[in-house]
Amino acid sequence: xxxxxxxxxxxxxxxxxxxxxxxxxxxxxxxxxxxxxxxxxxxxxxxxxxxxxxxxxxxxxxxxxxxxxxxxxxxxxxxxxxxxxxxxxxxxxxxxxxxxxxxxxxxxxxxxxxxxxxxxxxxxxxxxxxxxxxxxxxxxxxxxxxxxxxxxxxxxxxxxxxxxxxxxxxxxxxxxxxxxxxxxxxxx
Numbered sequence: 001x002x003x004x005x006x007x008x009x010x011x012x013x014x015x016x017x018x019x020x021x022x023x024x025x026x027x028x029x030x031x032x033x034x035x036x037x038x039x040x041x042x043x044x045x046x047x048x049x050x051x052x053x054x055x056x057x058x059x060x061x062x063x064x065x066x067x068x069x070x071x072x073x074x075x076x077x078x079x080x081x082x083x084x085x086x087x088x089x090x091x092x093x094x095x096x097x098x099x100x101x102x103x104x105x106x107x108x109x110x111x112x113x114x115x116x117x118x119x120x121x122x123x124x125x126x127x128x129x130x131x132x133x134x135x136x137x138x139x140x141x142x143x144x145x146x147x148x149x150x151x152x153x154x155x156x157x158x159x160x161x162x163x164x165x166x167x168x169x170x171x172x173x174x175x176x177x178x179x180x181x182x183x184x185x186x187x188x
Contacts, residue, residue, distance in 0.1 A: 035061035036121075038177035040083075040150040043130065048186040049141075054130040055081050055150050057173065059121040066118040066172040067127050068155050072136050077114055079173065080153040081129065083136040089144035090188055111161040115170050143188045150179040 037060050043052025059065045069078040119127050133139070140146070154174050157165075165172060 035059070036065055036067075036173045036175075036177065038150055038152050038179045040148065040179045040182055041128075042148075042182060042184070045184070047141075049146055049184050050133070050148075050182075052130055052132055053083050053136065053148065053150070054128050055152070055179075056126050056128045057121065057152075058126045059123055062123050063171060064123070065121045066115060066170060067121060068115075068118050068172060070129055070152070072131065075155065077111070077155050077157070079155055080151075081131070081136075082151040082153070083131075083133065083138050084149050084151060085138050085140060086147040087140050087142075087144055089142050090186075091143065111157065111164055112168055115165060115168070115172070118172065141186075143186045146184045146186065147181045148184075149181040152177040 037058045039056040039058060041054040041056060042050030043054065044050070055070070057067050067079070069075075070081050071078050072081055121127055138148075152173065153176050154172075162174070
């Protein structure tokens with residue numbers, strides 16, 4: 001492992017103040033960077049608002065990543081997808097927020113066996129999963145402004161299971177993710 005040390009000196013004129021910042025960066029010969037990004041897309045629009053939402057996992061890193069099974073609810077070995085909504089009605093009703101989950105539980109085999117079935121994403125590839133809004137417990141249909149965003153929460157694995165995956169060299173979507181929002185307006 002090699003380390004480099006950077007020193008940056010900033011002179012603020014006209015006062016003789018000197019600021020010093022130190023940045024320590026470490027370089028290793030370990031695995032390449034793995035990054036998963038969550039995006040959402042809309043399906044067919046009904047009265048200006050999507051009836052279907054697609055969650056898109058994009059591997060923006062350099063190495064293969066695995067995506068555990070996902071559902072609108074968290075299972076022990078499945079990730080949770082949630083659609084969030086911030087709604088501003090066109091009429092006198094007050095603004096609302098929405099989102100929820102409905103889904104299933106699971107009882108898979110051991111984590112290493114289960115990981116064999118996880119979707120594999122090579123660098124630059126994506127995986128798309130789509131749901132109707134009602135499957136995601138987002139029922140709002142009123143005229144107004146809609147802002148949707150997606151969230152992914154990884155499975156609730158034990159420390160032992162996470163250690164087994166790490167020792168086996170399996171990189172997976174282990175961090176919570178939030179997409180950028182999509183905005184729509186349903187006319188009166």
